[in-house]
Amino acid sequence: MSPDARSAWFRTLGQLMLVLAVGLGVGLLIGHPWPALTIAALAVVAWHYWKLRGVLLRLTARQRQAPPTGTGVWNELDRLLARGQSEMRARKRRLLSMLRAYRAAAAALPDAVVVVERNSQRILWFNEAATPLLGLQHPRHQDASVVTALQPLPMASWLAAGRNAEPLTDVASPANAGMRLNLRLIPYSDELWLLVARDVTRTMRLEHMRRDFVANVSHELRTPLTVIHGYLEMLDPEDNPDWAPMLAEMQLQSQRMAQLVEDLLTLSRLEARDALPEEPVAMTPMLTALRREAEALSQNRHRITVTDEAGIDLLGSTRELHSAFGNLVANAVRYTPAGGEVELRFARDADGGATLSVRDTGYGIPAAHLPRITERFYRVSTSRSRESGGTGLGLAIAKHVLGLHGARLEIESEVGKGSVFACRFGPERVQARAPNHATATP
Numbered sequence: 001m002s003p004d005a006r007s008a009w010f011r012t013l014g015q016l017m018l019v020l021a022v023g024l025g026v027g028l029l030i031g032h033p034w035p036a037l038t039i040a041a042l043a044v045v046a047w048h049y050w051k052l053r054g055v056l057l058r059l060t061a062r063q064r065q066a067p068p069t070g071t072g073v074w075n076e077l078d079r080l081l082a083r084g085q086s087e088m089r090a091r092k093r094r095l096l097s098m099l100r101a102y103r104a105a106a107a108a109l110p111d112a113v114v115v116v117e118r119n120s121q122r123i124l125w126f127n128e129a130a131t132p133l134l135g136l137q138h139p140r141h142q143d144a145s146v147v148t149a150l151q152p153l154p155m156a157s158w159l160a161a162g163r164n165a166e167p168l169t170d171v172a173s174p175a176n177a178g179m180r181l182n183l184r185l186i187p188y189s190d191e192l193w194l195l196v197a198r199d200v201t202r203t204m205r206l207e208h209m210r211r212d213f214v215a216n217v218s219h220e221l222r223t224p225l226t227v228i229h230g231y232l233e234m235l236d237p238e239d240n241p242d243w244a245p246m247l248a249e250m251q252l253q254s255q256r257m258a259q260l261v262e263d264l265l266t267l268s269r270l271e272a273r274d275a276l277p278e279e280p281v282a283m284t285p286m287l288t289a290l291r292r293e294a295e296a297l298s299q300n301r302h303r304i305t306v307t308d309e310a311g312i313d314l315l316g317s318t319r320e321l322h323s324a325f326g327n328l329v330a331n332a333v334r335y336t337p338a339g340g341e342v343e344l345r346f347a348r349d350a351d352g353g354a355t356l357s358v359r360d361t362g363y364g365i366p367a368a369h370l371p372r373i374t375e376r377f378y379r380v381s382t383s384r385s386r387e388s389g390g391t392g393l394g395l396a397i398a399k400h401v402l403g404l405h406g407a408r409l410e411i412e413s414e415v416g417k418g419s420v421f422a423c424r425f426g427p428e429r430v431q432a433r434a435p436n437h438a439t440a441t442p
Contacts, residue, residue: 109129289322
């Protein structure tokens with residue numbers, strides 16, 4: 001208790017005792033002390049009730065009033081309450097100012113921002129950008145179901161994933177079919193989610209232009225490279241022994257350029273497709289073919305092992321999966337020194353899926369390079385890649401092929417100990433092996 005409040009309390013107590021003493025004295029003078037004392041006590045109660053009423057009126061008043069200037073415990077209480085009200089009003093003004101600033105910032109954002117209640121999946125709030133991007137209108141979609149409001153987007157299955165929901169990339173806007181959006185779900189609390197939508201129409205248009213450019217240039221380069229390679233094959237080094245090293249180098253580089261063009265065409269073809277043919281992929285002949293390719297590329301410089309523990313086949317495109325697996329096996333052979341080991345293993349997963357993994361005892365990849373290792377033309381070591389003859393597109397092709405199959409590529413590596421590239425397929429891609437396919441043996 002503050003000194004002012006303590007002194008006000010003692011003053012009020014003294015006033016109360018003085019009134020009671022006066023009442024008792026008057027009662028003794030007239031010969032009836034108890035009625036006089038009772039009247040004095042009632043007067044004290046009435047006075048305190050009147051003061052209490054004044055405090056309550058001040059608390060419930062909407063207009064700001066000047067604090068009292070008198071003394072006494074009630075006036076001190078009134079001043080404390082008035083100070084508390086003043087501080088509360090100041091806090092409310094600051095909060096309202098911050099809220100207006102946040103709302104102005106949200107309104108200025110070019111991205112659509114929608115606050116969604118987790119359990120009911122109701123729309124609690126959205127900014128102005130949500131109207132042109134997502135077609136949400138106020139108050140029509142206030143408290144509406146986000147699944148219904150954003151049809152035909154697959155919101156139900158996407159929201160069901162919760163914190164594990166992957167961003168939806170390149171989807172059509174519900175408000176404009178010609179607009180392409182990227183959607184991201186941010187669970188920032190246990191009850192509320194934040195849905196952020198960004199217009200990527202221009203970015204996707206530029207991406208399509210880049211793909212078309214790469215595909216067209218690669219296609220146009222194929223014919224002149226074929227001609228150059230054909231003429232180089234016609235030149236006999238024995239006719240001009242001094243030209244032999246130059247002819248060998250030109251043939252090597254023309255073959256490398258031709259492979260680069262083929263890989264670019266393959267990657268462009270994959271990027272332009274949304275799905276692949278669904279057909280049974282016989283894994284026994286696939287593993288046998290991959291082993292032959294690895295042994296041909298290795299030239300007996302490595303120990304090649306193939307293990308088939310799954311005993312099942314896959315569902316997808318045989319051609320594209322062969323390309324993806326072949327790139328992983330070729331990389332393992334290229335980047336493993338002579339005397340090393342390359343192991344190809346096909347096994348079942350605990351969730352009912354299957355994994356084809358390629359393990360090598362090569363140089364390994366530093367951890368800083370792993371996030372970007374599947375980017376096109378990304379090289380950990382430029383000199384080593386040139387020596388191995390790689391084009392820098394193998395992992396990008398493998399990643400795209402697996403993505404079209406709903407699978408994922410997981411990479412583990414340690415410098416000096418080797419790497420493991422694992423292709424993980426979900427249970428929906430697994431099917432029983434045909435009876436005429438024997439299990440591959442190491």
